Amino acid sequence: MRIIVCVKQVPDVTEVRIDPKTNTLIREGVPSIMNPYDLHAVEAALQIKEATSGKVTVITMGPPQAEEVLREAISMGVDDAVLLTDRRFAGADTWATAYTLSLAAKKIGFDLIICGKQAIDGDTAQVGPEMAEFLDIPHVSYVRRIDKIEPSEMIIERLMDDCYEKIWLSLPALITVVKELNNPRPPSIRGKMAAKKAVIPRWNADDIEAEEDKIGLKGSPTMVKNIFAPPPRGERRILEGTPEEQVNTLLKELRRLGCL
Amino acid sequence: MLIRIDIEKCTGCGNCLNLCPFGAIIIKEDKAFITEACTLCGACVESCPESAIIDERAREGEKEENFRGVWIFAEQSQGRIASVAYELLGIGRKLAHELQTELSAVLFGESPEVEELIKWGADKVYYTDASQYGYLDDELYAKTLVNLINQHKPEILLAGATAIGRSFIPRVAARLRVGLTADCTGLEIDKETGNLLQIRPAFGGNIMATIVSPTSRPQIATVRPRVMKRGEYAPNKKGEIIKIEPLESKGRVKILERIHDSSFCKVNLQDAKVIVSGGRGLGSPENFTLLWELANLLGGTVGASRAAVDEGWIPYAHQVGQTGKTVCPKLYIACGISGAVQHLVGMQSSDIIVAINKDPNAPIFNVATYGIVGDLKEIIPLMIKKLKEGVSE
Ligand SMILES: Cc1cc2nc3c(=O)[nH]c(=O)nc-3n(C[C@H](O)[C@H](O)[C@H](O)COP(=O)(O)OP(=O)(O)OC[C@H]3O[C@@H](n4cnc5c(N)ncnc54)[C@H](O)[C@@H]3O)c2cc1C
Ligand SMILES: Nc1ncnc2c1ncn2[C@@H]1O[C@H](COP(=O)(O)O)[C@@H](O)[C@H]1O
Numbered sequence: 001m002r003i004i005v006c007v008k009q010v011p012d013v014t015e016v017r018i019d020p021k022t023n024t025l026i027r028e029g030v031p032s033i034m035n036p037y038d039l040h041a042v043e044a045a046l047q048i049k050e051a052t053s054g055k056v057t058v059i060t061m062g063p064p065q066a067e068e069v070l071r072e073a074i075s076m077g078v079d080d081a082v083l084l085t086d087r088r089f090a091g092a093d094t095w096a097t098a099y100t101l102s103l104a105a106k107k108i109g110f111d112l113i114i115c116g117k118q119a120i121d122g123d124t125a126q127v128g129p130e131m132a133e134f135l136d137i138p139h140v141s142y143v144r145r146i147d148k149i150e151p152s153e154m155i156i157e158r159l160m161d162d163c164y165e166k167i168w169l170s171l172p173a174l175i176t177v178v179k180e181l182n183n184p185r186p187p188s189i190r191g192k193m194a195a196k197k198a199v200i201p202r203w204n205a206d207d208i209e210a211e212e213d214k215i216g217l218k219g220s221p222t223m224v225k226n227i228f229a230p231p232p233r234g235e236r237r238i239l240e241g242t243p244e245e246q247v248n249t250l251l252k253e254l255r256r257l258g259c260l
Numbered sequence: 261m262l263i264r265i266d267i268e269k270c271t272g273c274g275n276c277l278n279l280c281p282f283g284a285i286i287i288k289e290d291k292a293f294i295t296e297a298c299t300l301c302g303a304c305v306e307s308c309p310e311s312a313i314i315d316e317r318a319r320e321g322e323k324e325e326n327f328r329g330v331w332i333f334a335e336q337s338q339g340r341i342a343s344v345a346y347e348l349l350g351i352g353r354k355l356a357h358e359l360q361t362e363l364s365a366v367l368f369g370e371s372p373e374v375e376e377l378i379k380w381g382a383d384k385v386y387y388t389d390a391s392q393y394g395y396l397d398d399e400l401y402a403k404t405l406v407n408l409i410n411q412h413k414p415e416i417l418l419a420g421a422t423a424i425g426r427s428f429i430p431r432v433a434a435r436l437r438v439g440l441t442a443d444c445t446g447l448e449i450d451k452e453t454g455n456l457l458q459i460r461p462a463f464g465g466n467i468m469a470t471i472v473s474p475t476s477r478p479q480i481a482t483v484r485p486r487v488m489k490r491g492e493y494a495p496n497k498k499g500e501i502i503k504i505e506p507l508e509s510k511g512r513v514k515i516l517e518r519i520h521d522s523s524f525c526k527v528n529l530q531d532a533k534v535i536v537s538g539g540r541g542l543g544s545p546e547n548f549t550l551l552w553e554l555a556n557l558l559g560g561t562v563g564a565s566r567a568a569v570d571e572g573w574i575p576y577a578h579q580v581g582q583t584g585k586t587v588c589p590k591l592y593i594a595c596g597i598s599g600a601v602q603h604l605v606g607m608q609s610s611d612i613i614v615a616i617n618k619d620p621n622a623p624i625f626n627v628a629t630y631g632i633v634g635d636l637k638e639i640i641p642l643m644i645k646k647l648k649e650g651v652s653e
Binding site: 011013014016017018024025036090091093094095098099120121122123124125126127128129130131132133134137138139140141142155157158159160161162163164165166167168169170173179180217220221222223224225226227228229230231234235236237238239243244246247248250251253254257259260 | 278279280281282283299300301302303337395396398399402422423424426427428430431433434435437438439440441442443457461462463464465466467468469470471472473474475476510512513514515516517518519520528530531534558576582583590591601602605608609612614620625626627628629630631632633634635638639642643646647650
């Protein structure tokens with residue numbers, strides 16, 4: 001089984017803030033991490049490999065320093081990694097990202113591609129399904145369980161809003177995974193050594209024969225027009241008095257606001 | 261570089277420095293200079309009093325003019341149309357009105373409620389009741405919708421930011437080579453350009469962004485459930501139901517079974533109007549029964565912090581936050597939850613937040629519309645009592 005895992009380096013969003021005075025991102029001291037959902041994607045791939053044998057390749061598209069997340073994946077046990085990096089990839093939205101990643105996946109070859117449910121910086125959850133369309137393969141989003149995997153098919157569970165569904169899926173295919181699926185393993189000592197030594201190939205737009213007008217900013221149909229701080233929450237009030245009085249005020253307010 | 265500074269015009273005033281969200285502009289030898297940190301967002305361009313910042317993308321004016329009409333995708337599950345579809349009709353009606361065009365709905369899968377779409381505002385409904393559309397089949401749904409769009413060329417398409425919409429709509433956007441904006445919480449028409457301004461939270465809700473797809477049509481967005489208001493219900497409104505020619509499924513994905521695990525299915529947090537959430541401060545799993553009682557009285561459901569889930573007091577399906585669900589009910593009551601940022605990102609867009617916590621310095625109070633500093637074991641039974649009394653009055 002040849003498995004490709006797509007991982008993304010993201011800022012730790014809990015640290016990202018906007019300066020309300022200048023409307024600019026406060027970037028100082030915001031650490032970069034592997035997108036948390038992608039850790040689950042890596043773990044899923046490793047478990048499948050252990051069950052069926054095969055090879056796991058991680059890929060990322062990003063600036064040169066995104067290599068860090070590839071090394072992190074190697075330290076968890078994946079076999080090899082490819083970094084897609086090129087000034088021309090910069091400014092890609094999900095369309096251009098999915099196009100670029102799908103060309104790389106085609107070049108590497110695969111039976112299964114695993115993505116995280118979404119990246120926590122953009123929260124779009126679009127790159128996986130868009131890749132599947134570019135590659136003309138089926139996909140299943142929000143996979144919470146893998147019941148069976150064979151060379152040409154799998155049985156999995158998809159998390160829906162009101163239930164979950166047991167699904168048969170033919171391979172090659174793409175899945176995106178949620179956190180419930182597994183618990184990512186910590187890096188092993190051996191893995192850390194491998195990660196240190198690994199030579200990670202870098203591919204640019206020419207290496208994957210990308211069309212210039214489909215990558216990076218030029219290839220992106222969406223544009224960020226502006227960013228701003230979320231509107232401040234309205235009135236905030238600490239309720240006074242005895243517990244009885246507090247509860248009375250609260251219920252009165254909730255009634256006034258049409259909540260009861 | 262697709263954004264550059266015209267050195268002749270630049271006076272080095274520094275206006276653009278503060279406006280750059282990414283700190284990517286510096287002043288060097290009295291002129292502005294764009295560094296590697298630039299993400300080409302374009303926020304600086306209009307800030308320049310000298311018009312010295314040039315956006316070489318110059319994409320305006322290329323867009324196709326013959327795309328007309330606002331469409332919404334109405335999803336159904338087991339024949340029931342999701343409430344987000346009616347919300348989409350609400351906002352869709354507004355947009356259609358501004359653009360002076362029609363509002364249409366697309367419905368895949370048999371539903372006895374198809375006429376409801378018209379009464380809630382659709383002028384037309386494109387509909388197929390063929391059995392292969394009963395469940396989400398991503399490839400089939402995407403291909404059918406792509407065909408319809410190519411045939412009728414709407415300028416805007418909205419779908420719910422639900423498990424269904426967020427799964428198959430990206431395939432539609434990929435195929436059509438158009439922009440797609442996820443999980444919007446605001447939609448407006450730009451008066452100057454006629455483009456759809458798609459407003460959405462990013463970075464876990466710490467930042468809002470306005471996204472446009474200036475040249476590609478249709479402009480496609482998924483819209484967060486429970487954010488948009490429904491429009492007027494007109495029981496006598498007439499509209500046209502147009503049959504869609506069904507396609508065959510590729511059969512590469514088959515739904516074997518729908519599982520309604522009761523512990524899980526009751527937890528439709530995303531759709532809940534009221535969520536009563538518990539954290540470590542509950543102290544024991546038994547106290548969750550109190551929360552259920554309160555939630556039932558309020559017509560809501562129960563959520564939890566990760567700490568409560570990790571303690572094993574309640575299943576993961578209830579977890580709210582960065583690694584759980586993102587919710588935006590009308591009323592969110594946080595009981596014994598400190599308000600760690602990972603929890604806040606999952607609930608801070610709720611309309612009204614009530615916090616009950618005995619620590620007056622708990623960060624949850626920073627986002628709470630109403631805060632009660634007190635012991636939840638005292639406050640919640642009191643609330644339950646008063647609510648019950650209220651009912652019997
Ligand atoms: C990568 C990552 C992801 C995470 N994802 C999530 C997530 O998705 N969701 C999430 O919730 N957390 C998440 N967390 C964990 C988060 O950081 C906090 O640890 C967690 O939210 C704390 O839960 P809590 O508020 O219930 O517990 P605590 O922080 O222990 O707070 C308990 C509160 O209860 C109050 N209290 C105690 N007794 C009473 C009483 N009798 N009456 C009233 N108040 C009382 C205390 O004053 C205290 O404020 C994540 C953390 C990390 C690192
Ligand atoms: N630049 C990227 N490089 C590699 N994988 C990515 C990249 N962007 C997104 N992905 C993958 O797509 C998933 C969904 O991302 P998104 O659509 O941005 O929310 C992530 O969890 C990753 O698996």
